[in-house]
Amino acid sequence: MPRTEPIKAARGVRDILPAAIPLWRQAEQEAAAVAKRFGYEEIATPVIEQVELVERVGEQTDTVAKELYRLDKRGSQNLALRPEATAGVVRAYFEGGLNQGPQPSRLYLIGPMFRHDKPQKGRYRQFFQFNVEAIGGASPGFDAEVIELALSWLNDVGLQDLRLELNSIGDGKCRPAYLERLKDYYRPLKSHLHADSQLRLERNPLRLLDSKVPQEQPFKADAPKITEHLCDECAAHWADVRRLLDAAGIAYQLNPYLVRGLDYYTRTVFEFYPGGASGQQDALASGGRYDGLAAAEGWPSTPGVGFAGGVDRVVELMAASGQEVIAKPAADVVVIPDGELSIEAAEVARICRAVRSVAVDYETRSLRAKMKWANKLGAKWVVLLTPDVAKRRAAQLREMTSGEQTELDWVELPTRLA
């Protein structure tokens, strides 16, 4: 056999090993629990969607333009792995007739998303999101609700030191006029801008605001702020959202430079960061209102608001803060055949599985080694089979913490282990 490189995981993806699963489960279970507490129901949508669904909602964003996993054409359909969940959930809302039910539809989803980014800590090509969407509701109450829900989740998994940033980016009525003001402001400065920013100026001027290029920072201070140029409806909505958050006792920082990578967002946008970080790639959850999304997908215009939480990042913070979930032993009972007793050991295991999780040590090694293995596994009991005792359909039952050991018939095992 020629030696070859072993095949490793694809770049930017990772395994969640058994030892890490309890923490993941906790993050997911808290997510599901808090969503249900707020009256949200779970939905699962496909990981593959038609490319058009993804493109229609954000053609000039990086997520779609550069980071999309496109699949080979199958038949007549161009497919892609979903880079985010909201577009698919909104599609399912209409296709599944949820728009015919009580409004809004309160939905949550936990699942993998895919982006062909350059991998880094906290940034993976397959990553997991906890998504919450309230579709069919225009009231600012829903904006505040999803923010409170996101905060509750982060608190419930033990993250207390958080920063919530908040902004409003207007809607189709007032944003175009604002964007013209913004362009008018930046055009004379164009030669001072970074090459990327010069492109943004005409194509996606809102993005100029969250530019981190050092030489552009001074310009931002004097740039027109969108919250000062909202139409009456957007301004009222914006005021209501802040009022509701104030009443809920939720602290937030107004960030006039907070914008969104995806185009369908309107009005409220927000992001949660861990408190200590100055943070570039450490947003824990972010979301906002997307009243323009349904129409962009070709469905009847329908308002909606939601957020996406980064499960990977939350789990990493949980682990970093020293949180550990005590792993349960893989098996409560270990059956150790001493000698050629595989058939008998399997039968005894079968009997014990009626009441306990059971593992069998089939390896041909010393009894001592088998006992060590059982101990390391964390087994509470060991059922020891030796040829002469097994012949009588009996076994030694050893209680590991006390070391007490008694002989008894196989049929008695379930009662003793229960």
Add this chain to the structure above:
RNA sequence: GUGGCUAUAGCUCAGCAGGCAGAGCACCAGAUUGUGGAUCUGGGUGUCGCGGGUUCAAAUCCCGCUAGCCACCCCA
């Protein structure tokens, strides 16, 4: 996509003025006339990330690739 740092045992890492591959933990075996945890003894389990180059000689120097981390870009 851009730039920087890194890659040695299962894990954390040392070794790098070029000269036989190391430590701790983990693992395996024994002390234990076959019954775990504690202790002691013994064992290195390795294509030094991959591929080239320089050299009598490369883990060590040079180049390329791959992967990870960090900063950008962007985002969860």
